[in-house]
Every structure is written in structure tokens, then in C-alpha cells.
Amino acid sequence: MTEHIPVLIAEILAFLQTRPKVGKVLDCTLGLGGYSEAVLETFPEVQVWGLDQDDEAIRIASDRLEPFGNRFHPIHGNFAEAAELAGNAGPFDAILFDLGVSNLQISEGYRGFSFQSDGPLDMRMNRHFSLTAEYLVNNWTEKELSDIFWKYGEERYSRQIARGILRHRENRGKIETTGELVSVIRETLPAPVQRKMGGHPARKVFQALRIAVNDELAVLEQGLSGAFELVRPGASVAVVSYHSLEDRIVKHFFREKQKENLGTIETKRPLIPSDEEIERNYKARSAKLRLFVTNEPGKETKPKW
Numbered sequence: 001m002t003e004h005i006p007v008l009i010a011e012i013l014a015f016l017q018t019r020p021k022v023g024k025v026l027d028c029t030l031g032l033g034g035y036s037e038a039v040l041e042t043f044p045e046v047q048v049w050g051l052d053q054d055d056e057a058i059r060i061a062s063d064r065l066e067p068f069g070n071r072f073h074p075i076h077g078n079f080a081e082a083a084e085l086a087g088n089a090g091p092f093d094a095i096l097f098d099l100g101v102s103n104l105q106i107s108e109g110y111r112g113f114s115f116q117s118d119g120p121l122d123m124r125m126n127r128h129f130s131l132t133a134e135y136l137v138n139n140w141t142e143k144e145l146s147d148i149f150w151k152y153g154e155e156r157y158s159r160q161i162a163r164g165i166l167r168h169r170e171n172r173g174k175i176e177t178t179g180e181l182v183s184v185i186r187e188t189l190p191a192p193v194q195r196k197m198g199g200h201p202a203r204k205v206f207q208a209l210r211i212a213v214n215d216e217l218a219v220l221e222q223g224l225s226g227a228f229e230l231v232r233p234g235a236s237v238a239v240v241s242y243h244s245l246e247d248r249i250v251k252h253f254f255r256e257k258q259k260e261n262l263g264t265i266e267t268k269r270p271l272i273p274s275d276e277e278i279e280r281n282y283k284a285r286s287a288k289l290r291l292f293v294t295n296e297p298g299k300e301t302k303p304k305w
Contacts, residue, residue: 006034007098007284011271012238013042015291016094019236022046026092026230028079028223033061035096040068047071049089053078053126078126080219083226091232097239099220099246100283101125101210115202118179123206123213133209137181138174142166152217152245153208157189161205164188181205207243220246224253228262228294237292241270247288254292266291 012035016022022043027036030050040048050065050072052058058074065072077085079097086092121134136145142162149158161184168175168184175181182202186194194201211217227237241247247270254265270288278285 005281005283006038007100007281007287008240008271008273008277008289009035009038010277011289012096012240013038015238015266016236017042019093019293020234022093024089024092025049025094025096026082026086026090026227027051027096028082028227029096029098030061030074031057031098033064035098036061036065036072037068039094039096040065040071047073049073049075049086049092051075051077051079051082051085055127078219078223080222080226082223083229086230090230092230092235093232094236094238095227095231097223097227097237099216099239099241100287115178115182115200115206118177121176121178121181123210125214129213131213133213134174134176136209136212137165138169148212149205149208151208152211153204153206154244155204155208157193161185161188178206211245217245217249220249221253224250228257231294233294233296235294236266237294238289240287240289242286242288247290250290254290257292261295263292263294266293 016039022039023046025036025039025043025046025048027039027048027050030036030052033050036048036050039046048065048068048071050058050061052061052074053076055076058076062072062074073089075085121132121137123133124131136148140148142159142165145165146158146162149155149161155161164184164187165175165181167188175184185202185205189197189201224237224239231237239250241250251270257263258265267290270290272289273281273284273287
């Protein structure tokens with residue numbers, strides 16, 4: 001079974017243990033169930049609702065969490081629709097988001113997320129969607145591709161890579177697999193440039209395509225807004241993000257809610273993994289955790305900084 005190591009889970013659990021009540025928790029990004037399992041083990045009376053749009057993840061997580069019986073409740077769907085999907089179960093004492101790509105999706109080449117495992121150029125988190133990365137790569141214009149590589153991947157060589165993709169399409173035809181796309185990127189960028197990139201030369205392009213296919217940034221904004229419709233006063237909202245685009249959205253959203261007197265930001269700066277955690281789980285290296293607590297009725301927000 002694909003392993004799922006929840007990132008910054010010790011920090012999340014430690015924070016929740018300071019809260020007066022943790023009875024109902026909504027895990028908006030269930031994945032393979034790592035966060036839900038940790039919460040269920042730590043709080044013997046807690047009930048957890050786990051939301052995920054991936055059918056396979058729901059199945060695996062449900063099997064993993066079967067020992068907890070009716071304390072765990074799986075929900076199939078996108079967290080942008082959390083208010084509708086989980087509304088009847090609320091209000092919740094805590095809501096969790098882990099915005100990273102599931103280990104299931106990364107490790108299985110056939111899902112098309114990995115630049116290290118060859119497979120179809122797919123990248124759909126919900127396989128019922130019609131839009132795929134293959135469609136974007138083979139149908140969008142050079143400018144459209146360049147724009148999303150820059151906007152969603154912050155790829156400084158976005159124009160060169162987009163131009164290389166168009167050149168490949170014109171001379172050799174469609175790009176249908178992740179391996180083919182990686183080869184095009186490697187052929188397009190000079191070797192000295194690749195050496196200076198500080199990581200795999202396709203990493204940012206794959207991130208950008210994944211965000212575009214799944215409309216991730218708009219979904220995040222919708223999901224955060226929906227979460228605030230589901231929480232009780234004094235509830236905790238914890239968000240783990242993995243790149244600056246996500247973290248910026250979370251930071252600004254929490255700031256706006258604090259300005260509106262709806263709660264308090266609990267993290268002056270995002271919490272980051274320890275060196276020991278990164279050594280155990282390399283995926284954690286870019287993670288950032290932000291925490292927020294909603295206001296009790298009639299209580300005025302008093303920012304801590």
C-alpha cells in the first residue's frame with residue numbers, strides 16, 4: 001500500500017490539544033487518511049469526516065480507518081463544495097487542509113502527476129473531469145502555456161519551454177506521456193541552465209499544469225470560504241501548503257477574516273518542519289502550516305501581533 005506520512009502532524013495535534021473541545025473534525029483533504037488516523041488516535045471521543053474527490057483515495061483511506069468504526073465518515077467530493085457536502089454534519093471544532101498532492105497520485109505513474117515515473121499526461125485529481133494535462137499541452141497556444149508556467153509554476157524559463165513544446169508539436173506531433181514532456185523540457189533548456197535550476201527541470205512545469213487542470217487556486221479560495229460556514233465559535237482551522245502561491249492565498253484569507261473580527265491568526269509566521277521531519281519525509285521540505293481560531297460570539301478579535 002502507498003505510504004502516507006502526514007506533514008507537520010505533531011504541530012497540528014499539539015495545537016488541537018490546547019483547545020477546549022475537539023469533538024467533530026473535518027479533514028478536507030483526506031488522501032490516504034494519515035491526518036484523520038492521527039486525530040482519531042489522539043482524541044478517543046472525536047468523530048472525523050474525511051473529504052476527497054479521488055475515488056481510489058476514499059477506498060484506501062476507508063479501509064485504513066475501518067478499525068475506528070462509526071467514528072470515521074468518508075465523503076466523496078471536492079473541498080470547494082465542503083459547505084454543501086459536509087454541512088449536515090457540522091458545526092465542526094476543527095477543519096484541516098493538507099494541500100499537497102497525494103502520495104497515491106505521485107507514486108502511481110499512470111495518474112500522470114510524476115515527472116519521475118512515466119505515464120499518461122493526465123494530472124486529474126478527480127478522474128471524472130474531462131480536462132487533462134495532455135489536452136493543455138497539445139492544444140494551448142505558446143502564449144497560453146507560457147503564461148500558466150509563469151503564473152502557476154513561477155518558472156523563469158516559461159517562454160523557452162512553451163516554445164520548445166510548440167516546436168515539438170509542429171515537428172514530431174503530440175506529447176502524450178509525462179516522459180515525453182520531460183524529454184521536451186530537457187531538450188529545450190541548455191545543460192548549464194538545468195544545472196542552475198536547483199531541482200528537476202520539469203518540476204515547476206508539472207506543478208503549473210496540475211494547478212491549471214484542477215483549478216487548484218480557485219478551489220482553495222472556495223474551500224477556505226466554505227470552511228468558515230462549517231465551524232463553531234472557537235474552532236480551529238489548520239492549513240498546510242507547499243508552495244508560495246497557496247501560502248499567499250491562505251495568509252491573505254486569514255488576515256481578512258481577522259480584520260472582519262471573525263477570529264485570530266495563531267501563527268505570526270507559518271510553522272515549518274524540523275530538520276528531523278524533513279530527513280524522515282523529504283516531501284515535507286517545503287511545507288508551511290498556518291493556524292486560525294474563530295471567534296466566540298460577541299468576542300472582539302485581539303490580534304497577537
